[in-house]
Each structure stands twice: as structure tokens, then as C-alpha cells.
Amino acid sequence: MGIEIEDKFDVPRDYALPDLNDLATDVIGPKSYQLVALYYDTPDLRLAARGVTLRRRRGGDDAGWHLKLPKAKGVRQEIAVPLTRTTRAVPPELAELVRAYTRGAELEVVAELDTRRSVTVLRDGETRLLELADDNVKAIDRREGGRVLRWREVEAELIDENQRTLLAKVGKRLRKSGAEPSGAASKLAKLLRPAPPPLARCEPDSAGEVVLAYLASQVDALLSQDPRVRRAEDDAVHQMRVACRRLRSALKAFKTVVTGTEQVQDELRRLGDVLGEARDLEVIRARFGERLAGLPPGLVVGPVQERLGADLLARERDAYERIKDTLSGERYYTLLNDLDALLAGPSLGKAAPKPAKERLAAIAADNWSRVTKAYDRARTVEDPERRETAMHDVRKAAKRARYTAEALRPTLGKDMVKLAGRAEDIQEVLGAxxxxxxxxxTLIEEAERARRAGEDTFTYGLLVGIERDLAARAHDDFPEVWAETVKAVEKLL
Structure with a gap:
């Protein structure tokens, strides 16, 4: 697996590459290859519509199966597996990673590209910095009709991710010599011209336009994390859970703009809960690891590290299996289809056609008001357990106010940046x-298991004391944080 950072350029057939010798210690090449690639997608191009490419390529230095997933403009994650003999079936490990896009539809060959490639490498001694590929392409649409296109393009791809300045210099040199930035994200997109996922049209600068654009960005974020979660990549579960929360929060906050989303909200909550189980175990296992590492060895008695490490890790792995089952189920695909349908044909409320700045600023203020009301209610609760629940409601309201402000940041500017920061302050201290x-x-539960097994529970009691002290400190800090936050937010709203 690697990160692909590249710039693509369209060039005429008689284009001459500029001299690049002054940009690197060594310029090696060109070296020529013949590349033949088959591209796989669903018949209605669900992968291509989302900027995903899946191919089987022969020739060159990296023959094999390649899956390219979009991460950012000009940056893609590439996952490769060795070449197989058959062209009929996609390797199961790659087919699994695109299930959020295919949603049960069959993968088939949709295009064939025959490319004559000349490669020039810019090096610093033995270190490869950048690869320049000059491609003459013959592309065949393998769907009905068999359309054929021919063109020439140049790709500048970073080998060393730290050389972005070099990539910019090479791009400038290419443009000066007549190259034009490519209008297509990939060769496949240039051939097939897939339509992007439909997004309903709203009045320019209206609340509806802003909210739908934000919802679309979070659906993209959710989908982009799906393959990473299936591969159990670092922080992927957390990021997918955040996308669920942001979507659900936006649908709640902007219910006067986009209406009738209660069912989608419930499904997002369910997905977030499944993701949250593994994420919470991951966080608390790391937390206990740090606590134990900070204790003098003489205070760590019995197999406490195994119970708070291996035992929790086993529970975390079980939670990951439940995530995989969820992501492979029809209920999940139905949620994704419902999100697509929501973006394509939403039920718009009375607030949707109103000017974005006017209507959305009021929504941001209303969401902050929910925080203050939740805290007012919590302060009247005397029972400690019920008060704990009430303060958790304050935290949830602060998180929603934060997400709402972040969603409105591009439209309403720096005031939303400040409001999001203040809401996050409340969220963090209550979260601590x-x-x-x-x-x-959790420690009390693990200590009881240890006691029943005849193990010494001294260290558990010590850790409980540390956690009680930290929780109490956060509780004591809250009134001061609240007072500062309210004063600052009054100036913003």
C-alpha cells in the first residue's frame, strides 16, 4: 500500500519534454514500457463516479492488481496485490474493499488501456525523488459500442513525499513548454466520463445549497474511511465514527432545511454505536497502558498488564468482527443508498431557500442555546447519578454545537471558528x-474478574484512585471553563 501524489497534464502528439537536468542531481531515462490494463467496475460505473479505480495491469515495473482510492486533490491511496492468471475475477481482498461503492453489484471489465510509456526519473544520488511518465494511450470502452480514444499525457508522480516543492517546479516547467493540467482525474475518467453522484440543485447562496454541500462532504468522508476500516488501519474507525456523528448532528441541527431524515439518523446512530464499541476499547486500552507505564514497577502487582492489555485487546478484536459483519450487511448498504437518495432528492423545508448567512447564523445560535439550557437543567439535579446523566447531555449538546459551527465555517467565517473552539472546550472538559x-x-469490572481468579487487586485500586482524581479535577475545572466560554460566546452571538 502507498500514497500516490501526482499531477497530470494533457499534451499534443508532437510535445517535447523540457530539460529537467537542473532540478535534480541525476535525471535517468527515458526508459520505455508497454502497459496493458483492464479496468473493472459495475455496469453503471459506481467506482468511477466516486474517483475509485480498480485495474489489472501487465508490463512495467509494477505489474499486478491496483486499487486506487481518493484521499485529496492530486493524492490517492494505492493498494496492490500480485498479478493473477485470471482476468474474470477480481481478487477477493480488493473486491471486499470496494463493497461500500458496489453494494452487491458485480464487477466486470469496463475498459482496456494500451499505453506506450516512457519514464524519466529524477534522483538525488541513489534516492528516487520523482517519476515523469510520458504516455501515448489507446483506450477502449469495453461496454456496449466499444468506443476507442487515443491521446498523449504526461504524469509527474512523487516518489519522495517530502519533495512537493520539486513537484511544483516540474509542473511549472511542463506548463511553460505547452502542457495543460488534465481535465480528468484519471485515464479511465477521460475515457468513460462517469457522472458524479447527483446532488440536488438549490438556490445559489441559500441555506439549502450550503447544507447539502456539507452533507455531501461528510458522505464522502464516510465512504473514504470504509476501506480503511476493513483493513483495520490506524485511526480509521475513529474517523468513520466522526463522519457518522457529523452527519447525524447536521441532520438534527438543520432539520428546518432538510426534513424527514429521522430514519437515516437512527441508522447513523446504530452504525456509530457499532464503530464506537471498538473505538472505546482501543482508547481505554491505550489509556491503561500509559497509566501502568507511569507507575513504579513495585506497584504493578499480579498479571494486571495482561488483563488490561491482552483481555481488552481480545474484546476489541471481537468488536472489529462485529464491525466487519455490519459493513457487509444489507442494512448498511441500504443506509448508503438512502444517503445518496437524500442528496439527490431531499425533502427541503421552509428554511432551505432563505439566504444562507441569515438563516444558518440563527441555527448556530439555537444550537448554542441548547447547550446553555442543558446546563441549566443539570444544575437543578441533586441526585449524583442523575446529575451525571444530565451533564452528559450537556456534553452531547456542546458536541452538536461544535459540529454545527464547523459545518458553517466556510459560509459564516471566523465567528464560527471561534464558536466551534468554545464548544470544543466544553466538550473536552466534560469528556475528561x-x-x-x-x-x-472498567477497572472495577476487571478487578472483580481478577479477585475471582485469586489475583492480587492492589494495582486496580491504585488505578481507580488515579482515575477518580482526574475525573474530580475535570469536574472542579468545569465552572471556570463554562464562565469563560459563556462570556466569549455572548460576544460572538
Missing amino acids: HQDGVVAQE
């Missing part, structure tokens, strides 16, 4: 308290 409480509960 809540994390301490949950950690105590």
Missing part, C-alpha cells in the same frame, strides 16, 4: 470527566 468515570467502571 466522563472518560475518568468510564475508566473507573
Whole structure:
């Protein structure tokens, strides 16, 4: 697996590459290859519509199966597996990674590209910095009709990710000599011209336009994390869970703009809960690891590290299996289809056609008001357990206010940046308290298991004391953080 960072340029057939010798210690090449690639997609091009490419390529230095997933403009994640003999079936490990896009539809060959490639490499000694590929392409649409296109293009791809300045210099040199930035994200897109996922049209600068654009960005974020979660990549579950939360929060906050989304919200909550189980275990296992590492060895008694490490890791792995089952189920595909349908044909409320700045600023203020009301209610609760629940509601309201402000940042500017920051301050201090409480509960459960096994529970008691102290400190800090936040937000709203 690697990260592909490249710039593509369209060039005429008689284009002459510029001299690049002054940009690197060594310029090696050109070296020529003949590349033949088959591209796989669903009949209605679900992968191509999302900027995903899946191919089987022969020739060159990297023959094999390649899956390219979009990460950012000009940056893609590439996953490769060795070449197989058959062209009929996509390797199962790659087919699994695109299930959020295919949603049960069969993969088939949709295009064939025959490319004569000349490669020039820019090096610093033995270190390869950048590869310049000059491609003469013959592309065949393998769907009905068999359309054929021919063109020439140049790709400048970074080998060393730290050489972005070099990539910019090469791009400037190519443009000066007559190259034009490519209008297509890939060769496949140039041939097939897939339509992007439909997004409903709203009045320019209206609340509806802003909200739908934000929802579309979060659906993209959710989909982009799906393959990473299936591969159990670092932080992927967390990022997918955040996308679920942002979507659900936006649908709640902007319910006067986009209406009738209760069913989608419920499904997003369910997906977030499944993701949250593994994420919470991951976080608390790391938390206990740090606590134990900070104790003098003489205070770590019995197999406490195994119980708080291996035992929790086993539970975390079980939670990952439940995630995989969820991501492979029809209910999940139905949610993704419903999100697509929501973006393509939403039920718009009375607020949708109104000017974005006017209507959305009021929504941001309303969401902050929910935070203050939740805290007012919490302060009237005397029972400690019920008050704990009430303060958790304050935290949830602050998180929603933060996500709402972040969603409106491009439209309403720096005031939303400040509001999001203030809401996050509330969320973090209450989160520190809540994390301490949950950690105590987990430690007490693990200590009881250890006691029944005849193990010494001294260290568990010590850790409970540390967590109780941290939770109490966050609880004591909250009134001051609240007072500062309210004063600052009054100036913003």
C-alpha cells in the first residue's frame, strides 16, 4: 500500500519534454514500457463516479492488481496485490474493499488501456525523488459500442513525499513548454466520463445549497474511511465514527432545511454505536497502558498488564468482527443508498431557500442555546447519578454545537471558528470527566474478574484512585471553563 501524489497534464502528439537536468542531481531515462490494463467496475460505473479505480495491469515495473482510492486533490491511496492468471475475477481482498461503492453489484471489465510509456526519473544520488511518465494511450470502452480514444499525457508522480516543492517546479516547467493540467482525474475518467453522484440543485447562496454541500462532504468522508476500516488501519474507525456523528448532528441541527431524515439518523446512530464499541476499547486500552507505564514497577502487582492489555485487546478484536459483519450487511448498504437518495432528492423545508448567512447564523445560535439550557437543567439535579446523566447531555449538546459551527465555517467565517473552539472546550472538559468515570467502571469490572481468579487487586485500586482524581479535577475545572466560554460566546452571538 502507498500514497500516490501526482499531477497530470494533457499534451499534443508532437510535445517535447523540457530539460529537467537542473532540478535534480541525476535525471535517468527515458526508459520505455508497454502497459496493458483492464479496468473493472459495475455496469453503471459506481467506482468511477466516486474517483475509485480498480485495474489489472501487465508490463512495467509494477505489474499486478491496483486499487486506487481518493484521499485529496492530486493524492490517492494505492493498494496492490500480485498479478493473477485470471482476468474474470477480481481478487477477493480488493473486491471486499470496494463493497461500500458496489453494494452487491458485480464487477466486470469496463475498459482496456494500451499505453506506450516512457519514464524519466529524477534522483538525488541513489534516492528516487520523482517519476515523469510520458504516455501515448489507446483506450477502449469495453461496454456496449466499444468506443476507442487515443491521446498523449504526461504524469509527474512523487516518489519522495517530502519533495512537493520539486513537484511544483516540474509542473511549472511542463506548463511553460505547452502542457495543460488534465481535465480528468484519471485515464479511465477521460475515457468513460462517469457522472458524479447527483446532488440536488438549490438556490445559489441559500441555506439549502450550503447544507447539502456539507452533507455531501461528510458522505464522502464516510465512504473514504470504509476501506480503511476493513483493513483495520490506524485511526480509521475513529474517523468513520466522526463522519457518522457529523452527519447525524447536521441532520438534527438543520432539520428546518432538510426534513424527514429521522430514519437515516437512527441508522447513523446504530452504525456509530457499532464503530464506537471498538473505538472505546482501543482508547481505554491505550489509556491503561500509559497509566501502568507511569507507575513504579513495585506497584504493578499480579498479571494486571495482561488483563488490561491482552483481555481488552481480545474484546476489541471481537468488536472489529462485529464491525466487519455490519459493513457487509444489507442494512448498511441500504443506509448508503438512502444517503445518496437524500442528496439527490431531499425533502427541503421552509428554511432551505432563505439566504444562507441569515438563516444558518440563527441555527448556530439555537444550537448554542441548547447547550446553555442543558446546563441549566443539570444544575437543578441533586441526585449524583442523575446529575451525571444530565451533564452528559450537556456534553452531547456542546458536541452538536461544535459540529454545527464547523459545518458553517466556510459560509459564516471566523465567528464560527471561534464558536466551534468554545464548544470544543466544553466538550473536552466534560469528556475528561466522563472518560475518568468510564475508566473507573472498567477497572472495577476487571478487578472483580481478577479477585475471582485469586489475583492480587492492589494495582486496580491504585488505578481507580488515579482515575477518580482526574475525573474530580475535570469536574472542579468545569465552572471556570463554562464562565469563560459563556462570556466569549455572548460576544460572538
